[in-house]
Amino acid sequence: MASLLSVQNVSASYGRQRVLDGVSLELPESGFLALLGRSGCGKTTLLRVIGGFIAPAHGRVLIDGQDMTSLPPEKRPTAMVFQSYALWPHMTVHGNLAYGLRLRGMGKAEITRRIDEILALLQLDNLADRNVTALSGGQRQRVALGRALAVAPRLLLLDEPLSNLDARIRLDLRHEIRSLLKRLGITAVHVTHDREEAMVMADQLALMNDGQIVQFGAPAALYDHPANSFVADFMGASNVITVDLAVSGGMAMIGGDDACPRREIADATLVRAASQGARRLDIRFRSVSARLSECGDAKTPAAAAAVAPGANAGLHLNGTIEQVTYPGDVYRHAVNIGGRSVLIDDAKRFEEGCKVSVFMPFGAFHLFPRIDEQSRAA
Amino acid sequence: MKHSRMNASLQSGLPPRSMADWVRDKTGGGIVGTLALALAIFVFALIIFGPLTNMLLWAVTERWYFPHTFPLQYGFEFWHRVFKPTGNAVESLQYSLMIAVFTVMFCLSLAVPAGYALARLRLPARALILLLFLVPQAFPNIPVYINIARLFYQFGWHGTVPAVVLVHTLHGMVYAVWIATAAFSAVDPECEAAARDIGAGPIRTFFTISFPSAFPGLVASGIFVFLESLDEFTGTYFVGAPEITTLPMLMFRAGMEGNYQVASITALLLLVPSVLFMFVVERFLRADVLAGVGR
Numbered sequence: 001m002a003s004l005l006s007v008q009n010v011s012a013s014y015g016r017q018r019v020l021d022g023v024s025l026e027l028p029e030s031g032f033l034a035l036l037g038r039s040g041c042g043k044t045t046l047l048r049v050i051g052g053f054i055a056p057a058h059g060r061v062l063i064d065g066q067d068m069t070s071l072p073p074e075k076r077p078t079a080m081v082f083q084s085y086a087l088w089p090h091m092t093v094h095g096n097l098a099y100g101l102r103l104r105g106m107g108k109a110e111i112t113r114r115i116d117e118i119l120a121l122l123q124l125d126n127l128a129d130r131n132v133t134a135l136s137g138g139q140r141q142r143v144a145l146g147r148a149l150a151v152a153p154r155l156l157l158l159d160e161p162l163s164n165l166d167a168r169i170r171l172d173l174r175h176e177i178r179s180l181l182k183r184l185g186i187t188a189v190h191v192t193h194d195r196e197e198a199m200v201m202a203d204q205l206a207l208m209n210d211g212q213i214v215q216f217g218a219p220a221a222l223y224d225h226p227a228n229s230f231v232a233d234f235m236g237a238s239n240v241i242t243v244d245l246a247v248s249g250g251m252a253m254i255g256g257d258d259a260c261p262r263r264e265i266a267d268a269t270l271v272r273a274a275s276q277g278a279r280r281l282d283i284r285f286r287s288v289s290a291r292l293s294e295c296g297d298a299k300t301p302a303a304a305a306a307v308a309p310g311a312n313a314g315l316h317l318n319g320t321i322e323q324v325t326y327p328g329d330v331y332r333h334a335v336n337i338g339g340r341s342v343l344i345d346d347a348k349r350f351e352e353g354c355k356v357s358v359f360m361p362f363g364a365f366h367l368f369p370r371i372d373e374q375s376r377a378a
Numbered sequence: 379m380k381h382s383r384m385n386a387s388l389q390s391g392l393p394p395r396s397m398a399d400w401v402r403d404k405t406g407g408g409i410v411g412t413l414a415l416a417l418a419i420f421v422f423a424l425i426i427f428g429p430l431t432n433m434l435l436w437a438v439t440e441r442w443y444f445p446h447t448f449p450l451q452y453g454f455e456f457w458h459r460v461f462k463p464t465g466n467a468v469e470s471l472q473y474s475l476m477i478a479v480f481t482v483m484f485c486l487s488l489a490v491p492a493g494y495a496l497a498r499l500r501l502p503a504r505a506l507i508l509l510l511f512l513v514p515q516a517f518p519n520i521p522v523y524i525n526i527a528r529l530f531y532q533f534g535w536h537g538t539v540p541a542v543v544l545v546h547t548l549h550g551m552v553y554a555v556w557i558a559t560a561a562f563s564a565v566d567p568e569c570e571a572a573a574r575d576i577g578a579g580p581i582r583t584f585f586t587i588s589f590p591s592a593f594p595g596l597v598a599s600g601i602f603v604f605l606e607s608l609d610e611f612t613g614t615y616f617v618g619a620p621e622i623t624t625l626p627m628l629m630f631r632a633g634m635e636g637n638y639q640v641a642s643i644t645a646l647l648l649l650v651p652s653v654l655f656m657f658v659v660e661r662f663l664r665a666d667v668l669a670g671v672g673r
Contacts, residue, residue, distance in 0.1 A: 053571060073574040080575045086568035090590045099586070100576035151576055 002065065004029045004187050005050065005155055010059030011211075012045055019045045020056065021211040027189065027204070032181060034190045034202035036234070042211040043191045044159060050189060051157050052076045063155060079148035080157040083164065085140045087132040093119075093143050094128040100151035118146045121180065138169045145177070149186070156181070156188040162197060174200050195235060199223070207231055229282050229368045237284040237366055239342035241317065245281040245369055247274035254281055259338030260317050273369035282368040283315070285342075289364035292333065292346045295357040314361040321354045436642035456639035467644065470628040477539060477614075477624060478607040481546040485554040485603045488547075490596065493558025494588065497565070508559065511552045523616040530617055537621030545613035550603035557602065561595020562588065601655045608651060 003026040012020040019042045027033050035043040048054040050061055052073035061068045068076050079100075087096055094115060101111045119125050122142040127135070132143060141161060148156055161177070162170045178201045181188055192198050198205055199219040206216045215227040226232035233240075243260045246253040252270035256262040270281070295318065319337035326332070330345040335358065350356055435449060436442070440456070442449035460467040496504050514522065526545060527536060535541040565588050573583040589596075611626040619627065625644050632640035 051575060053575075072579075073571070074577045074579055078575070080572070082568050082572060084566065084568050086566060086572040088569055088572070088587055088591070090593075099573070099578075103577045103582075147572075147576065 002029075003027060003062075004031070004064060005033075005189070006060075006062040006065075007046070007050065008060045008062065010046070010049055010056045010061065012042075012049055012054055012056045019211050020049065022059070023208075023211070023213055024059075025206055025213065025216060027187060030182075030185045030187055031204060032178070032188050032190065032202045033204045033206060034192055034198035035206050035208060036192060036195065036198045037208035038193060038234075041208040043193075043208050045211075046208070047080075047157050047159055047189060047191045050155070051078050051080050077154035078157055079151055079153035079155075080159060081141075081144045081148050081161045083160040085144040085164075087140055087143055087147070089131075089133050091132065092128065093124065093130050093132060093135070096132055096143055096147050097128075097150050100147065104151065114150065118150050121149075122146050137165050138173065141165060141173065149184070154187065156186050158188060158190040160191055160193070162192075163194075170197075177201065207234060226284075226366055229284060229370075232284040232366045232368070237286050239285050239287065239290075239344070241283045241337050241340055241342065242370070243281050243283060243338075245270065245274050245278055247271055257338060258318060263315075267367070270367060270369060273371075276371070278369035278371045280370040282370055283365055284368065285360055285365035287332065287343045287345045288330075289360060290344045291359045292335075292344055292348070292350055292356045293359065294350065295355050314359055315365065317358040317360075319356055319358055321350045321352050321356060324349060324352060433642045433645055436638045437646055439639060457643060460640055460643050466623060467625075467628060467640075467647075470623050470625050470644075471647065473539070473622055474608055474624040474626075477542050477546060477622075478604045480539070480543045481550055481607040482600045482603050484543060484547050485550045486558075486596065486600055489551065489554035489558040489599060490589075492555050493560075493592075493596075493599075494562045494584070496555070496559040497562030498567075504559070508556060511555050514548055515552060519612050520616075523613050526613075527616040537618060539622065542614055542618040542622050542624075545617045546607040546610050549610055549613060550606045553602040553606060554599050557599035558592070558596055561592040561599065564595065565591040598659050601659050605652055605655060608648060 005025075005027040007023060007025045010020055010023045011018065021042075023042070023046055025033070035046055037043045045054060049056050052068065052071060052075075056069065059069075063077060088099070091099070097115045097118060098111050101114060106114070115128065119128060122145065124139065124142055124146065127139065127143075132140060135143065141164075145161070158177075162173055165173065174197055190198070190202055192201075202219065204217065205219050205222050206213045207222060208214065209230055215222055215231045222231060223235050226235055226237070229240075241260070243255045244257075248264070250271065251264040252267055252274055253262060253264050254260065254270075317337050319335040319342075321333050322336050322341060323334040324331055325334075326349075330347050331349045333344050333346060333350055333356075334341050335344050335356065337358065344358060437456075438452050438454065439449040440453040441451040496507060499507070523545065526548075530536040530541050535544075569591065570583050570587055573587045574580070578586065608624075609626060610624075611630065614622065614624050614627060615630075618624070623631075625648055629641050629644040629648070632638075632644065
């Protein structure tokens with residue numbers, strides 16, 4: 001399928017500071033792409049390059065196969081919903097929506113008909129003559145969306161459209177906007193720093209860091225198979241334990257201390273990384289994917305295996321409970337594993353100071369071999 | 379009593395509630411404090427309203443001389459004299475209004491593009507240029523005007539309406555540009571970006587989005603220029619006299635001749651637009667624009 005939007009090797013800078021560094025991506029018709037990342041990662045800059053507000057230093061932006069790189073915003077078939085909404089305060093809702101249609105030379109009757117359609121679509125009926133300054137945040141957001149949709153753009157650009165709303169309204173609007181855009185078959189690029197928002201709304205995620213796309217793919221792909229430690233961290237696997245890594249007889253050997261008893265894992269990627277010189281291994285996991293069990297005074301691997309049957313189905317770590325809190329649903333334990341503190345949720349409450357065994361089934365954690373200074377020297 | 383009050387004030391950690399409270403605290407409260415407060419208010423009122431009352435009295439006086447505290451005879455005889463068709467007050471009023479209107483038009487036609495450009499400039503450069511507009515105000519007025527008058531004599535512009543308008547414009551530019559810059563700065567650049575995004579070119583964006591959004595501030599700027607022009611005396615005197623007689627010049631001449639009635643009536647006339655426009659300005663000039671003046 002031909003791409004509706006094609007970004008080819010785009011770089012951009014503010015003065016000396018490089019904010020986009022060779023970004024490329026393709027988006028098919030009716031696709032919904034979320035540009036995800038922390039503030040300053042270049043996601044908004046990329047959106048503004050696509051919209052025509054920032055000229056890239058290198059690279060091209062194509063829409064429907066046509067080069068848009070040198071065109072000003074008004075000549076591009078894009079429409080943006082701004083983070084601040086940027087509604088025109090000296091106009092009514094009708095005036096804001098009609099602006100783009102008048103520019104396109106549409107007749108008065110047709111404009112009114114079109115606007116009524118859009119107001120109904122966005123559940124803003126009866127607000128046409130209201131001044132935009134007299135609207136609530138959620139209503140302004142809808143008017144901003146309606147203004148962009150009214151001109152029937154080929155590509156809709158959403159710049160953190162939900163970040164100025166209350167948490168409650170934000171959750172509702174995520175689903176509303178997604179189903180509306182899907183119904184209309186609109187192609188959209190959405191900028192956000194909220195992982196959950198991006199995952200709920202978009203079909204494709206582009207996770208950005210330092211002006212580059214770190215990983216591109218479906219939300220589930222980034223969540224379940226993060227390409228590196230950064231992606232895993234951003235996608236919620238923020239607990240990290242670092243253990244030793246070695247290779248022995250075609251098997252990867254990990255751990256070797258009290259916290260992580262030495263064991264072997266048959267993982268081709270790990271073996272390859274270890275033979276290439278990686279001597280440390282980051283184990284990343286989510287708070288919900290580990291299980292706790294009391295290990296009393298037992299510290300040996302054999303005893304730990306006895307406590308949790310089926311040791312080969314996953315990974316065992318030993319730790320001490322540092323703190324217990326209750327955010328609701330489950331107890332959240334701060335567990336010290338080999339000097340690193342991690343958060344683990346469990347339905348059962350474990351008291352502070354209690355020695356515990358931490359079990360994670362395979363697939364519930366991510367392994368990232370690390371070549372640090374120490375191992376490189378060796 | 380006094381100590382307990384002070385302690386309470388200290389314990390609560392709050393400053394006294396009002397000026398009246400402050401005076402009462404300082405004077406130990408009671409009748410003495412209240413009297414001191416009343417006296418203070420009376421003195422302030424006298425300073426502010428005394429000259430105005432005197433002017434109002436003179437405007438309706440027919441006869442009033444030295445030993446008498448109040449006028450001997452009241453009446454509107456001088457109003458008739460000032461406003462009769464052959465009187466020079468009507469002509470002065472016409473000159474004043476015409477010059478003020480032209481000054482506003484000329485000033486704004488310069489201040490709107492200048493204000494827009496300055497509002498979109500980065501800060502250090504903007505502050506410097508805004509400061510530059512203050513320069514004519516920084517020098518002593520009279521030497522500046524004498525030199526302008528000399529130049530205008532050479533060009534043969536002396537004593538003409540355009541010459542006076544030019545001088546008033548020089549004087550009004552600082553208000554016009556500062557307020558216009560603030561008005562355009564208060565326009566969200568994203569609102570302009572949104573218009574561009576939806577298909578408007580830069581010129582259309584200016585006339586449909588930027589200008590209407592800044593309009594209230596521009597009205598305020600125009601009013602300030604209008605009032606400044608109406609009140610301006612020194613420049614008009616050097617560049618316009620004797621051919622051009624505006625209301626302030628009429629007032630000056632009447633005052634110098636000891637004709638306090640005519641001077642007071644003219645002053646009242648000058649007061650009317652000032653008071654009227656102040657209400658308008660107060661409505662139009664939003665706080666966010668005001669906060670941006672000179673930035």
